[in-house]
Amino acid sequence: MKSSVIVFPGSNCDRDIAVALKRMQFKNKMVWHKETKLPKSDLIVLPGGFSYGDYLRSGAIAGKSLIIDEVIRAANDGCLVLGICNGFQILTETGLLRGTLLRNKNLKFINKDIQVKVMNNQTKFSNKYKKNEVLKINIAHNEGNFFTDDNHLRELKENNLIAFKYCDEKGNIDDHSNPNGSLENIAGIYNSKKNILGMMPHPERMVDKLISNTDGVNLFSSLLN
Amino acid sequence: MKFSITVTLKKDVLDPQGKVVQNTLINLGLNLKNIRQGKYFEIEVDEKNEAIAEKKVDEMCRKLLVNLIIEDYKINKL
Numbered sequence: 001m002k003s004s005v006i007v008f009p010g011s012n013c014d015r016d017i018a019v020a021l022k023r024m025q026f027k028n029k030m031v032w033h034k035e036t037k038l039p040k041s042d043l044i045v046l047p048g049g050f051s052y053g054d055y056l057r058s059g060a061i062a063g064k065s066l067i068i069d070e071v072i073r074a075a076n077d078g079c080l081v082l083g084i085c086n087g088f089q090i091l092t093e094t095g096l097l098r099g100t101l102l103r104n105k106n107l108k109f110i111n112k113d114i115q116v117k118v119m120n121n122q123t124k125f126s127n128k129y130k131k132n133e134v135l136k137i138n139i140a141h142n143e144g145n146f147f148t149d150d151n152h153l154r155e156l157k158e159n160n161l162i163a164f165k166y167c168d169e170k171g172n173i174d175d176h177s178n179p180n181g182s183l184e185n186i187a188g189i190y191n192s193k194k195n196i197l198g199m200m201p202h203p204e205r206m207v208d209k210l211i212s213n214t215d216g217v218n219l220f221s222s223l224l225n
Numbered sequence: 226m227k228f229s230i231t232v233t234l235k236k237d238v239l240d241p242q243g244k245v246v247q248n249t250l251i252n253l254g255l256n257l258k259n260i261r262q263g264k265y266f267e268i269e270v271d272e273k274n275e276a277i278a279e280k281k282v283d284e285m286c287r288k289l290l291v292n293l294i295i296e297d298y299k300i301n302k303l
Contacts, residue, residue: 057292060289060292093292099294100292100294102238102239102295103241103242104241105239105241106241107245147294147295148294149294181239
């Protein structure tokens with residue numbers, strides 16, 4: 001499977017995701033944001049970081065970069081697209097995913113391992129997970145507070161487009177297990193065709209027992225399935 | 226032609242930064258009813274016709290400067 005990781009000035013999880021993808025046997029290429037052609041890819045990843053120093057709004061400037069037209073075209077043709085953290089913010093700024101990510105409710109940058117529940121295990125990104133499986137996974141963001149309008153929220157629920165929700169170790173989804181104030185504890189969403197996933201947690205940080213755990217592995221092996 | 230643009234969060238979007246500023250002002254003994262924090266831009270365009278110039282600035286707002294899901298904006302001619 002071929003993957004491309006788009007690199008923006010200020011991306012800082014691009015190499016982590018490249019290591020994770022290579023470990024999972026993806027043939028990966030790094031693509032600088034000024035490129036106008038995308039290598040043939042089955043998966044495009046928009047990595048985490050602080051593209052353009054979060055100027056204007058997180059992801060706003062990266063969302064208008066040259067390569068993004070190609071990403072949008074590929075996504076509309078059905079290519080799989082994964083946006084992690086800043087990548088999720090960029091996806092909302094391009095319009096590939098609806099909604100937005102506001103400043104964390106407590107105004108603090110949060111960097112810690114939290115739990116999320118797999119809400120839909122029937123997608124290209126999640127088919128190796130069990131339904132309602134609880135994953136321990138790292139978050140590191142200042143703007144992760146998911147917000148959208150009522151119509152979109154209804155659509156997300158009716159069409160099973162919520163990928164992950166923040167929960168506690170037992171899988172309870174409530175205010176206590178919501179780290180950043182996200183609407184209904186939403187940590188990740190799909191587009192209506194389910195070929196685009198945006199998520200705040202970092203699965204690429206959870207692929208090695210030595211430094212964390214392996215709860216992120218199944219996201220990548222699902223893609224290979 | 227010069228314009229100013231004020232961008233604020235929509236009424237029903239939580240503004241935690243504004244809340245903290247509000248609490249701090251109150252702690253300083255400066256009472257107020259409500260505060261909303263926003264962004265301010267000044268844009269100069271090379272255009273003599275005001276209607277066309279304002280249209281250009283409006284397009285800049287909608288395409289980049291403003292996230293219409295959560296923000297409102299006002300354009301004023303300077």
